[in-house]
Amino acid sequence: MRDLRYRVYFENLLEEVKNELVDKALEDGKLALGYSCYYIPEVLMNLDGCFSVRLRAPGVADTAIATYYMSEKTCMYSRSILELAIEGGYNFFSALLSTETCGMMHRSHEHFEMLDLVKEQNEKFFVSHVDAPFVTKDYAVKHYEKQLKKHVLDRLNEVYGVDVSDEALRKAIEKHNELCRIVTEIGNYRKLSNPPLTGYEFHLIELVSECCPHDLIMPYLKETLEELKTRVADKDPWYRVRVVLAGGENDDPDFTKLIEDSGAFVVADRYCFGSLPGREEIEIRDGETALNAIARHYIDTNECPRFMNPEKVHGRKQYLKKLAEDYNADGLIVQQMKFCEYWEYERMYCQQVMESDYGLPCMGIEKEYINTSTGQLRTRFQAFVEALELKKTERGEQHG
Amino acid sequence: MAEKKNFGSRKRFYNGYELARYRKWKGFKDSWVDFKEWLKEKKISGELLKADPVRAFKALTYYHWMAPYLGSGSMVDRTIDDAHGEALLIAHKYMQFLLKSNVEALIKILKSDERFGENEYSKKTVIFEQDASPILIGGFPNLQNAVEEPYFHILATANDQHAGHYFTDIIDSYGLPSDSCRNSSAICGVAIDDQLPYYGACLITSNAPCDSSVMNSSIVERRLKVPSIQGCTPMRWKDEDTREYAVAHVKEVIKFIEDCTGETFDWDAFFETVRQYNEETRIQHELWELAKSPYYPVPSVPNLLYRSFQLSFSSGLNKECAKIGREMLEICEKCVREKINVRPKTRYRTLVCGAPSSYYMHFSTWMYECWGVNTVAVLNNMSHHEFISEDDKEEALWGVAQLWEQAIMRRHLVGGYENLLEMFEEYERFNCDMIVFYDDITCKGSKSMTGMIQDIANERNIPLVWISHDLIDPRAIPRNEMRKQFNDFMFSVMNEKPLDESLLDFDDSKGW
Numbered sequence: 001m002r003d004l005r006y007r008v009y010f011e012n013l014l015e016e017v018k019n020e021l022v023d024k025a026l027e028d029g030k031l032a033l034g035y036s037c038y039y040i041p042e043v044l045m046n047l048d049g050c051f052s053v054r055l056r057a058p059g060v061a062d063t064a065i066a067t068y069y070m071s072e073k074t075c076m077y078s079r080s081i082l083e084l085a086i087e088g089g090y091n092f093f094s095a096l097l098s099t100e101t102c103g104m105m106h107r108s109h110e111h112f113e114m115l116d117l118v119k120e121q122n123e124k125f126f127v128s129h130v131d132a133p134f135v136t137k138d139y140a141v142k143h144y145e146k147q148l149k150k151h152v153l154d155r156l157n158e159v160y161g162v163d164v165s166d167e168a169l170r171k172a173i174e175k176h177n178e179l180c181r182i183v184t185e186i187g188n189y190r191k192l193s194n195p196p197l198t199g200y201e202f203h204l205i206e207l208v209s210e211c212c213p214h215d216l217i218m219p220y221l222k223e224t225l226e227e228l229k230t231r232v233a234d235k236d237p238w239y240r241v242r243v244v245l246a247g248g249e250n251d252d253p254d255f256t257k258l259i260e261d262s263g264a265f266v267v268a269d270r271y272c273f274g275s276l277p278g279r280e281e282i283e284i285r286d287g288e289t290a291l292n293a294i295a296r297h298y299i300d301t302n303e304c305p306r307f308m309n310p311e312k313v314h315g316r317k318q319y320l321k322k323l324a325e326d327y328n329a330d331g332l333i334v335q336q337m338k339f340c341e342y343w344e345y346e347r348m349y350c351q352q353v354m355e356s357d358y359g360l361p362c363m364g365i366e367k368e369y370i371n372t373s374t375g376q377l378r379t380r381f382q383a384f385v386e387a388l389e390l391k392k393t394e395r396g397e398q399h400g
Numbered sequence: 401m402a403e404k405k406n407f408g409s410r411k412r413f414y415n416g417y418e419l420a421r422y423r424k425w426k427g428f429k430d431s432w433v434d435f436k437e438w439l440k441e442k443k444i445s446g447e448l449l450k451a452d453p454v455r456a457f458k459a460l461t462y463y464h465w466m467a468p469y470l471g472s473g474s475m476v477d478r479t480i481d482d483a484h485g486e487a488l489l490i491a492h493k494y495m496q497f498l499l500k501s502n503v504e505a506l507i508k509i510l511k512s513d514e515r516f517g518e519n520e521y522s523k524k525t526v527i528f529e530q531d532a533s534p535i536l537i538g539g540f541p542n543l544q545n546a547v548e549e550p551y552f553h554i555l556a557t558a559n560d561q562h563a564g565h566y567f568t569d570i571i572d573s574y575g576l577p578s579d580s581c582r583n584s585s586a587i588c589g590v591a592i593d594d595q596l597p598y599y600g601a602c603l604i605t606s607n608a609p610c611d612s613s614v615m616n617s618s619i620v621e622r623r624l625k626v627p628s629i630q631g632c633t634p635m636r637w638k639d640e641d642t643r644e645y646a647v648a649h650v651k652e653v654i655k656f657i658e659d660c661t662g663e664t665f666d667w668d669a670f671f672e673t674v675r676q677y678n679e680e681t682r683i684q685h686e687l688w689e690l691a692k693s694p695y696y697p698v699p700s701v702p703n704l705l706y707r708s709f710q711l712s713f714s715s716g717l718n719k720e721c722a723k724i725g726r727e728m729l730e731i732c733e734k735c736v737r738e739k740i741n742v743r744p745k746t747r748y749r750t751l752v753c754g755a756p757s758s759y760y761m762h763f764s765t766w767m768y769e770c771w772g773v774n775t776v777a778v779l780n781n782m783s784h785h786e787f788i789s790e791d792d793k794e795e796a797l798w799g800v801a802q803l804w805e806q807a808i809m810r811r812h813l814v815g816g817y818e819n820l821l822e823m824f825e826e827y828e829r830f831n832c833d834m835i836v837f838y839d840d841i842t843c844k845g846s847k848s849m850t851g852m853i854q855d856i857a858n859e860r861n862i863p864l865v866w867i868s869h870d871l872i873d874p875r876a877i878p879r880n881e882m883r884k885q886f887n888d889f890m891f892s893v894m895n896e897k898p899l900d901e902s903l904l905d906f907d908d909s910k911g912w
C-alpha cells in the first residue's frame with residue numbers, strides 16, 4: 001500500500017505539544033486550552049477564539065522531578081504531564097481545564113497550581129476543576145451541566161471575554177460535528193476486510209485531531225479522507241486477526257504499531273484518546289439548549305469505568321462487544337497504565353467476563369506511558385494473535 | 401539469618417511473636433486496673449459466642465475473617481501497652497467501646513446471615529459499603545445497618561496481622577495488580593472467595609474514599625445479590641454548587657431504602673439520631689481542644705480506632721458512644737486541670753497523617769515506648785466533624801451528604817490538594833514538633849503529593865518522616881521494617897537516642 005500522503009507530517013506534528021499548527025493558532029491570537037480527560041467536552045474548548053490541546057508529553061524520557069513530587073507509584077502519564085509542565089512545555093496555555101475524575105491525573109493538574117506553573121508566562125492562566133458525576137441519573141446530568149457552565153464557560157468568559165452564548169455554542173457544535181464526521185468516515189474504513197488504512201495510521205489521525213487546532217488540521221483531514229477513497233489496499237490483507245483495543249490513556253501510536261506488527265489489526269480504538277467514543281456528532285434535541293445537549297452527550301457516550309451505575313457497568317462490556325461486531329473483530333485487548341486504578345479493575349473484569357459472558361476473547365496488558373519493554377509485549381501480542389487464529393481455524397474461518 | 405533474641409522489655413514475648421508469656425507489670429495500681437478491665441474485655445468478647453453459639457460456631461468454621469477475633473485480647477494489649485494512670489483507664493474504655501460495638505455488629509451479621517438459615521433479621525438489614533456513615537438508618541427505627549469493610553479485613557488484620565492478605569492474595573490471583581489500594585482490593589477478595597455473609601434487604605455502595613473504592617463496588621454488588629444503589633457523592637465537596645446534586649443523592653437513597661424495605665422514613669427518629677451524632681461530635685471537638693495541652697492523657701491508638709470506627713459503629717446510632725465520650729472528657733479535663741502528666745516519656749509531640757497500617761495499628765504505641773514520641777493528633781480523625789441541623793429537613797440532608805463527603809480518608813484526599821495540606825495547620829494547632837506520615841504505598845491520593853508535602857515541611861523546618869507500609873500485607877513491608885525507617889530518622893535526622901534499646905530491632909513477624 002502506498003504511504004499516506006500526510007503520514008510523516010502527522011507523525012511530526014505529534015513529536016511536540018507546541019507544534020507548527022499550534023504556533024500558527026497562537027500567532028493568530030487564539031487561546032490554547034489544555035485538558036486530559038473525556039469529562040471535559042472538547043467542543044467547549046473550541047469556541048470562537050479558542051482551541052483545545054489534549055495533554056500529551058511526547059519526548060519526556062525522564063520523569064525525575066515529577067517523580068519527586070508524585071512518587072514512583074503513580075500513573076506515568078500523569079507524571080509525564082507534570083514533568084513537561086515543569087520543563088515549561090505548556091507555557092503557551094491560557095487555561096487548563098481539569099476534572100477530579102482520576103485522582104492521579106487530577107493531582108498532576110493540581111501541581112500546575114501548587115508550583116505556579118505557566119503563570120509566569122501568562123498571568124491570566126488558570127486551572128479550573130469540574131466535579132463530574134458517577135451515575136447517569138437526571139440530577140447527575142444537571143449537576144454536570146452546572147459544573148461545565150461554572151468551571152469552564154463562566155471562567156473563559158470572565159477571564160478572557162470568550163463568547164459563551166448559546167449561539168456561540170451552537171456554532172462550536174456545528175464545527176465540532178464536521179470534524180467528527182470526517183474522522184468517523186476515515187475510521188469506518190477499518191470496518192472493511194481489506195482496508196486502505198491501518199490502525200496505526202488512524203491512531204495518528206485521531207491524535208492530531210485532538211492535539212492540533214481544529215481549523216488548521218481540518219484541511220489535512222479532509223484531504224486524507226479524499227485520499228482514502230482512492231487508496232488501493234494490497235491484494236491480500238496484511239493482518240492475521242482483527243482486534244478492538246480498549247483501555248485508559250493511550251496516546252502512543254507506536255503502541256498500536258507494536259500490536260499491528262504482531263499481526264493484529266487494531267480495528268477499533270476504545271481508549272482515552274481514542275475515537276470511540278469521542279467522534280460522535282452532538283445532537284441538539286428539541287427544547288434543549290446547546291449546553292443541555294453537550295452535557296447529555298458527554299454523559300451518554302462516556303465509557304469511562306468510573307461510572308458506577310449498572311447500566312454503565314454492563315453497558316461498557318456490551319459496547320465492546322458491539323464494537324467487535326461492527327468492526328468484525330476476533331478479539332479484544334484491554335490495556336492499562338501501570339498504577340491506574342480504574343483500568344486495573346476494568347481490565348481484570350474484562351479478562352474475567354468478556355470471553356465467558358460475551359464470547360469475545362480478551363487479553364489484558366499493563367503498560368507504561370513510554371514502553372521500553374517492547375520485546376516482552378510483542379511476545380505476548382504474538383501469542384494472543386496465535387490463539388485467536390487457532391479459534392478462527394476451529395470455527396473454519398480464513399486468516400486475514 | 402540468625403534468629404533475633406528478645407531482651408529487655410521484649411523479654412516477656414516469645415521470639416518472633418507478639419505473644420507474651422506474662423502480662424506487663426505496670427506497678428500495683430495500674431496492673432490491677434489493667435487486670436480488671438482485661439477481664440471485662442474478655443467478657444465482651446465472650447458475648448459473641450454466647451449470643452448464638454450455633455451460628456457463631458458455623459461462622460467461625462466458615463469465615464476466614466472471623467477467627468482473628470479470638471485474638472482481640474492481644475490486640476487490646478498491644479494498643480494500650482504505653483498507657484498508665486488515667487491514660488490506662490481511658491484506653492481501656494475506648495477499646496471496650498470498640499470491642500463491644502464490634503461484637504454487637506458481628507452478632508447482627510450472624511443473626512441475619514442466611515447462609516446459616518433463614519431468619520427475620522436479614523430483610524431488615526441495610527448494608528452500607530466502605531466509609532459510608534449509616535446515619536440515615538436512624539430514620540428507619542425498624543431496620544438495622546451493617547457496614548461492610550471494618551470487620552472483614554481491617555479489624556481482622558488489626559487482630560491478626562496475617563488475616564487480610566489471605567484476601568488480597570485471592571484478588572491478586574484474579575488479576576488485580578498488587579499496587580492497587582489494598583483497602584479496596586481486600587474486600588473484593590472477601591467477595592470473590594464467597595466470604596461475604598448472605599444477608600441484607602439492600603446495599604448502599606459508596607464512592608468513598610477514592611478511585612479504587614469506586615471500582616470495587618461492582619464486585620461487591622455482584623456477589624451480594626441484593627438490590628443496590630450506587631454512592632455518587634461529589635468529589636469537589638468544597639464547591640458550594642455541588643450541594644444540590646449531593647442532596648438529591650441522599651434523597652434518592654432514602655427513597656431506595658423505603659422501596660426495598662416497605663418502611664417509611666421517620667423524621668423524628670432521624671432527628672433524634674442527629675442529636676446524638678452532634679453530641680458525639682461536640683465531645684470530639686472538646687477533646688481536640690484539650691489535646692493541645694501537654695497534659696492530654698489519651699493514648700493515640702485507642703483514640704484513633706475509636707474515632708475511625710465511630711463513623712461505622714455509631715454516627716449517632718449507638719448511645720454508648722457519646723456516654724463513653726463524656727466519661728473520657730471528664731478524665732481528660734481533670735488531667736489538664738490538675739496538670740497530671742500520664743505521658744511522662746514524651747520528648748516529641750507528633751501529628752500522625754495518612755492511613756495507618758491495619759497490621760501495625762500499634763505503631764504509635766511503639767514510637768512512644770521506644771523513642772518518647774507521643775502521638776497527640778491524628779489527621780484522619782479530623783474528618784466527619786461538621787454538625788448537622790437538628791430541625792431543618794433540607795439542611796439535615798445536606799449534613800448527611802457532607803458526612804459522606806468528608807468521611808475518613810476522603811476528607812483529606814479528595815476535593816483539592818488544600819485538604820491534605822491542612823496537615824500543617826493541624827500541626828500548629830496541636831503544638832506538635834514532628835509529623836509522622838503513614839505512607840501507604842498503594843494510596844495514590846497521598847503518594848501523588850509526597851514532594852509538595854516534603855517541600856513545605858523543609859521550608860518550615862518541620863521534622864517529617866515517611867513510614868512506608870502496605871496497609872494489609874505485612875509480608876510486603878514487615879513491622880520491623882517500619883520500625884527501622886523510624887529508627888533511621890530518629891538517629892540521623894533528630895540525633896536522638898532511644899529510650900528503650902530493646903525495642904529498636906526485634907522480630908514480631910509471626911502470629912498475631
Ligand code: SF4
Nearest residue numbers: 037038101102272304
Ligand atoms: S479513564 Fe476516565 S477518568 Fe481516566 S482519563 Fe479516561 S475518561 Fe478520564
Ligand code: SF4
Nearest residue numbers: 075102105248249340
Ligand atoms: S491512565 Fe488511568 S491513572 Fe492515568 S490518567 Fe488515565 S485514568 Fe488516570
